[in-house]
Amino acid sequence: MFMEITRFRCAQVVHFGPGAVARLGDEIGRLGAERAALLTDPGVRAAGLVEQVLKNIPVPVEVFAEVEPEPPYPLVMRATAFIKACGAQVVIGLGGGSSMDVAKMSAAMTANPGTVADYWGVDRLPRRGLPVIAIPTTAGTSSEISPAAVFIDPESRTKRGVNSSHLLPMVAILDPELTLGLPPHLTASTGMDALTHAIEAYTSPRASLLTEGTAERGIQLIGQFLRRAYARGQDLEARTGMFAGCFFAGMALAEVNVGAVHGLAQALGGCFPVGHGLANALFLPYVMAFNRIACREKYARVAALLGEPIEGFSLDEASAMGVEAVRRLTQDLAIPQRLRDIGVPRELLDAVAQSCMESQQRVLGNNPRAVTLAQARAILEEAW
Numbered sequence: 415m416f417m418e419i420t421r422f423r424c425a426q427v428v429h430f431g432p433g434a435v436a437r438l439g440d441e442i443g444r445l446g447a448e449r450a451a452l453l454t455d456p457g458v459r460a461a462g463l464v465e466q467v468l469k470n471i472p473v474p475v476e477v478f479a480e481v482e483p484e485p486p487y488p489l490v491m492r493a494t495a496f497i498k499a500c501g502a503q504v505v506i507g508l509g510g511g512s513s514m515d516v517a518k519m520s521a522a523m524t525a526n527p528g529t530v531a532d533y534w535g536v537d538r539l540p541r542r543g544l545p546v547i548a549i550p551t552t553a554g555t556s557s558e559i560s561p562a563a564v565f566i567d568p569e570s571r572t573k574r575g576v577n578s579s580h581l582l583p584m585v586a587i588l589d590p591e592l593t594l595g596l597p598p599h600l601t602a603s604t605g606m607d608a609l610t611h612a613i614e615a616y617t618s619p620r621a622s623l624l625t626e627g628t629a630e631r632g633i634q635l636i637g638q639f640l641r642r643a644y645a646r647g648q649d650l651e652a653r654t655g656m657f658a659g660c661f662f663a664g665m666a667l668a669e670v671n672v673g674a675v676h677g678l679a680q681a682l683g684g685c686f687p688v689g690h691g692l693a694n695a696l697f698l699p700y701v702m703a704f705n706r707i708a709c710r711e712k713y714a715r716v717a718a719l720l721g722e723p724i725e726g727f728s729l730d731e732a733s734a735m736g737v738e739a740v741r742r743l744t745q746d747l748a749i750p751q752r753l754r755d756i757g758v759p760r761e762l763l764d765a766v767a768q769s770c771m772e773s774q775q776r777v778l779g780n781n782p783r784a785v786t787l788a789q790a791r792a793i794l795e796e797a798w
């Protein structure tokens with residue numbers, strides 16, 4: 415074990431801490447950009463965050479605020495046209511994963527022919543595009559430091575990903591003050607997305623000595639701070655801790671990728687309108703219960719990292735405590751516990767299971783336990 419060469423990737427420069435957005439002007443200067451395009455979504459604009467960021471941009475800038483949640487990939491092509499039309503030399507992605515993914519991919523598409531659908535999968539983008547500065551407004555996706563971008567493919571009605579070193583942002587600015595106004599339900603779902611990244615990366619068969627260390631720290635910090643950030647949004651220490659936890663989770667995720675929780679969530683997201691974080695949060699305890707026999711040592715460690723007193727318990731008990739600790743966290747955060755609670759019709763489950771097997775083989779291959787169609791269907795039934 416651990417005898418293979420592993421790769422580790424992250425954004426080139428990371429600024430972290432309350433007020434870090436003030437570093438934006440320096441970074442634009444360092445990149446030599448004289449015009450900027452800022453990509454965001456209507457919610458971020460309504461929250462007043464666009465003005466807060468614009469104050470720190472010392473060059474002419476145009477704003478594209480049309481990013482939708484769970485964006486379909488044709489939106490990327492519209493954003494690319496916008497970037498080219500305004501002659502931008504740097505692309506700033508401001509928002510959650512959707513805005514940052516659109517910023518990363520549309521910046522790349524300024525230098526690559528064809529359309530996003532030509533590049534699904536790993537390492538298929540030939541060239542790096544315009545530099546990207548990613549500024550997250552949620553502690554969740556880690557898109558700000560990662561080489562991945564995920565979109566809905568309207569043809570196959572599923573979520574698909576592009577993963578390329580050319581998608582790594584040049585700069586990530588993690589300013590927890592930008593997350594103070596995030597409402598509790600979004601704090602919960604995005605924070606659970608980050609926890610899912612940390613746990614899925616931690617237990618992946620591809621985990622390395624490098625990623626295990628960051629995944630563990632991610633799990634511990636999210637366990638320590640997510641309830642507080644949810645309970646009182648203005649708790650700056652908790653918001654800062656969540657950004658750090660999300661950062662460590664993302665460092666593990668970038669190389670190792672996710673597993674069956676994301677596989678099911680992404681398959682569901684293609685068939686039913688549900689946010690990425692919420693779908694992951696809902697599936698996480700069910701998939702952990704399924705996976706547990708494959709990774710009892712690591713789930714026992716998850717239990718300890720989440721503050722469970724595992725001493726004196728057997729491996730079987732301690733690993734089950736890891737699953738239960740995650741389930742209790744979702745309950746404290748008022749995450750819906752069943753698919754029926756969010757309106758998923760039972761008749762849809764066959765299609766979701768089928769789509770998961772067809773479109774999510776890449777992430778299912780990272781799951782600690784092999785998943786058959788019948789098992790995917792059984793997990794969905796359990797979660798329904």
Ligand SMILES: [Fe+2]
Nearest residue numbers: 555607611690
């Ligand atoms: Fe995710």
